[in-house]
Amino acid sequence: MKDYDFDINIAVVGIGLIGGSYAMALRALKPRSIIGIDRDGKVLKNALHRGIVDEVYESGGKFLKDVDLVIAALYPGDTVKFVRDNLQNFKNGGIITDTSSVKRDVVRDINSFLPGHIEFVAGHPMTGRESRGIEFASADIFTNANYIITPSNKNTARGLKIIDEMARRIGCGSVVYVSPEKHDDIIAFTSQLPHAAAVSIINSHGENFINSMSSFIGGSFKDITRVAQINSELWSELFMMNSDKLIDEIEIFQRSMDRLKTALKGKDTDMLKDIFENAACRRKSLIKR
Amino acid sequence: MKDYDFDINIAVVGIGLIGGSYAMALRALKPRSIIGIDRDGKVLKNALHRGIVDEVYESGGKFLKDVDLVIAALYPGDTVKFVRDNLQNFKNGGIITDTSSVKRDVVRDINSFLPGHIEFVAGHPMTGRESRGIEFASADIFTNANYIITPSNKNTARGLKIIDEMARRIGCGSVVYVSPEKHDDIIAFTSQLPHAAAVSIINSHGENFINSMSSFIGGSFKDITRVAQINSELWSELFMMNSDKLIDEIEIFQRSMDRLKTALKGKDTDMLKDIFENAACRRKSLIKR
Missing domain, CATH: 3.40.50.720 (NAD(P)-binding Rossmann-like Domain)
Structure with a gap:
């Protein structure tokens, strides 16, 4: 063509x-x-x-x-x-x-x-x-x-x-x-979950505590919470239209977080290193920059 | 002086x-x-x-x-x-x-x-x-x-x-x-939790699934997973030396995530908007850039 x-x-x-x-x-x-x-x-x-x-x-x-x-x-x-x-x-x-x-x-x-x-x-x-x-x-x-x-x-x-x-x-x-169906599956993970996590991190403590943190913030906190500065009208619509898939992704993520917590609670350094090496390798191969 | x-x-x-x-x-x-x-x-x-x-x-x-x-x-x-x-x-x-x-x-x-x-x-x-x-x-x-x-x-x-x-x-x-004690409290939240979340997001699915995601990634996923490219030797030492405080922060964060999930499950758009407005306002006042 x-x-x-x-x-x-x-x-x-x-x-x-x-x-x-x-x-x-x-x-x-x-x-x-x-x-x-x-x-x-x-x-x-x-x-x-x-x-x-x-x-x-x-x-x-x-x-x-x-x-x-x-x-x-x-x-x-x-x-x-x-x-x-x-x-x-x-x-x-x-x-x-x-x-x-x-x-x-x-x-x-x-x-x-x-x-x-x-x-x-x-x-x-x-x-x-x-x-x-x-x-x-x-x-x-x-x-x-x-x-x-x-x-x-x-x-x-x-x-x-x-x-x-x-x-x-x-x-x-x-x-x-x-397909539209597959798109919404994927986006629940690659876009909506990061927004949900960013918002939940910045909301996890009381407002006074958060406001006292400004001198204790480095690149990781800035990057991970960037999208917490969210358009609430738009994103509440987006989340609600895809709530079934997003709930699934949140639960999968929470289980992943639980594995990390298990390693910490058990003082299992080898398990923790495995988790980190896995993550580092995935991030590196996924995003070349 | x-x-x-x-x-x-x-x-x-x-x-x-x-x-x-x-x-x-x-x-x-x-x-x-x-x-x-x-x-x-x-x-x-x-x-x-x-x-x-x-x-x-x-x-x-x-x-x-x-x-x-x-x-x-x-x-x-x-x-x-x-x-x-x-x-x-x-x-x-x-x-x-x-x-x-x-x-x-x-x-x-x-x-x-x-x-x-x-x-x-x-x-x-x-x-x-x-x-x-x-x-x-x-x-x-x-x-x-x-x-x-x-x-x-x-x-x-x-x-x-x-x-x-x-x-x-x-x-x-x-x-x-x-104080060293207060430092480790704070850092569990502002530095270790973001690393734990980034790692857990990128590890939440199987490797083949993750590798198939490269065309479906935008800025939010890139930013939130940046620190998942982690030095596993260093960070396993850092996490283990502060595991008590980090476990607390992970649990506080998981409860924050649960509140978001509750809004989604209950189709409670007003609750979701509140969560987002709260997050947007905190992010904006915390990080002026």
């Missing part, structure tokens, strides 16, 4: 950290236009003024008839709602993608009402920052990031190809395909 | 990541000489060749009679052994400090045999890297780091002043004083 020509109209819905970064990164694809949709007029003005988008709207509408590719950078529930609310507006043959980090519910819900002449390709760029909003958006948040596409039986080769190529051309280092 | 004049002879024992970094950073204090002690002749040759140290020895000895300040950058047990083995060699009025991240045992053991004319000032620079060895040493690992001094009733104002000033002049952002 030859390279897809992005000489098209693209709309980004939700001009926050992720949506703003998409709009910025998509310029490199030389699209005909980038339309920004956000309910916050000030954000739109900022994005337009800075040339991040070419046109702005506070909600969907008939203008979407000219849009070839819609990128919904919204919370999962809002993504489903945006698609549902604009079913009459989307272009024949248009592609809609999303960015949310839970997939089962989003794909099932959208596929349940999406007509055949519009295609939804579910995508998840594994990138983010602990800060929110367009002020922190940057084209380079995608550089070398992993991009996950979760195809359903309603997807076409063309639809998948467009999102795959977009992901690569905005800088992602890898594009992989897994 | 006027500034201490570091026109003295300093010996660094153990020229690895930490010892090598000390030797590099101490140059800024313009000491008369920096002596490197390491059992590995190749490391000494490298350090001497690069001008990181001025003189080298493979072990302690009579030359220590001319050394005003000895910095033991060794594992805790080796620090105690080095001091014990060189009791006859240290200079009258000389200062010995260490860098280890557990303090109760080190301070108790050394104070039990140290004669009155030599002073041990226990210190803990809260810095490190996931890589070992002099190749990764750098003067700037101390920049803005927290430095903890754990005084005992054997310390003098002069001894504490020298280590305090050294810490500040190699770049540390804060120098704080707590």
Whole structure:
């Protein structure tokens, strides 16, 4: 298949950290236009003024008839709602993608009402920052990031190809395909569990104790709690939509923690060394940097 | 008290990541000489060749009679052994400090045999890297780091002043004083628990599963598991020397994790949001960056 020509109209819905970064990164694809949709007029003005988008709207509408590719950078529930609310507006043959980090519910819900002449390709760029909003958006948040596409039986080769190529051309280092079900399994471990652990570490003591710790913190504490500075609205939605799988991962993790505790309680240095060597070896082979 | 004049002879024992970094950073204090002690002749040759140290020895000895300040950058047990083995060699009025991240045992053991004319000032620079060895040493690992001094009733104002000033002049952002007991309480939470959690996350699944995850990893997993690339010899010693306090911290953390699980199991979104808001607020106020 030859390279897809992005000489098209693209709309980004939700001009926050992720949506703003998409709009910025998509310029490199030389699209005909980038339309920004956000309910916050000030954000739109900022994005337009800075040339991040070419046109702005506070909600969907008939203008979407000219849009070839819609990128919904919204919370999962809002993504489903945006698609549902604009079913009459989307272009024949248009592609809609999303960015949310839970997939089962989003794909099932959208596929349940999406007509055949519009295609939804579910995508998840594994990138983010602990800060929110367009002020922190940057084209380079995608550089070398992993991009996950979760195809359903309603997807076409063309639809998948467009999102795959977009992901690569905005800088992602890898594009992989897994089912929505498998995606949510994996993400419970690779993304949700780290957030759950970070939050639980920083919440494990009373507030006064924590506040007295600032002079006793090194790199390990900073790194491990970075994502504890969490967007509570977004992440409570993400956790609840995947609670079954996340509960499983928390319990598997707790058993792993228990093994370490057993080594400590039994003063079993050999067992502890095994645990550490295992961990060091896995970390090293998993992440080459 | 006027500034201490570091026109003295300093010996660094153990020229690895930490010892090598000390030797590099101490140059800024313009000491008369920096002596490197390491059992590995190749490391000494490298350090001497690069001008990181001025003189080298493979072990302690009579030359220590001319050394005003000895910095033991060794594992805790080796620090105690080095001091014990060189009791006859240290200079009258000389200062010995260490860098280890557990303090109760080190301070108790050394104070039990140290004669009155030599002073041990226990210190803990809260810095490190996931890589070992002099190749990764750098003067700037101390920049803005927290430095903890754990005084005992054997310390003098002069001894504490020298280590305090050294810490500040190699770049540390804060120098704080707590008892060895309190230090080990705190460090169980701010340093050992993050390491225990990182190791337990990466060990929670089988090796094949972990190896298949490389395309599904984002910043949160990378950050939270960074310290899982652990030095198993060093950290098994550190964990075992503080196992009572670390076990407590693991159990407190597990109860914090359980509260999150309770919110998920009960589909209690408000409880989950509270947990997240609490965490975000604490992280933000604790670490301003």
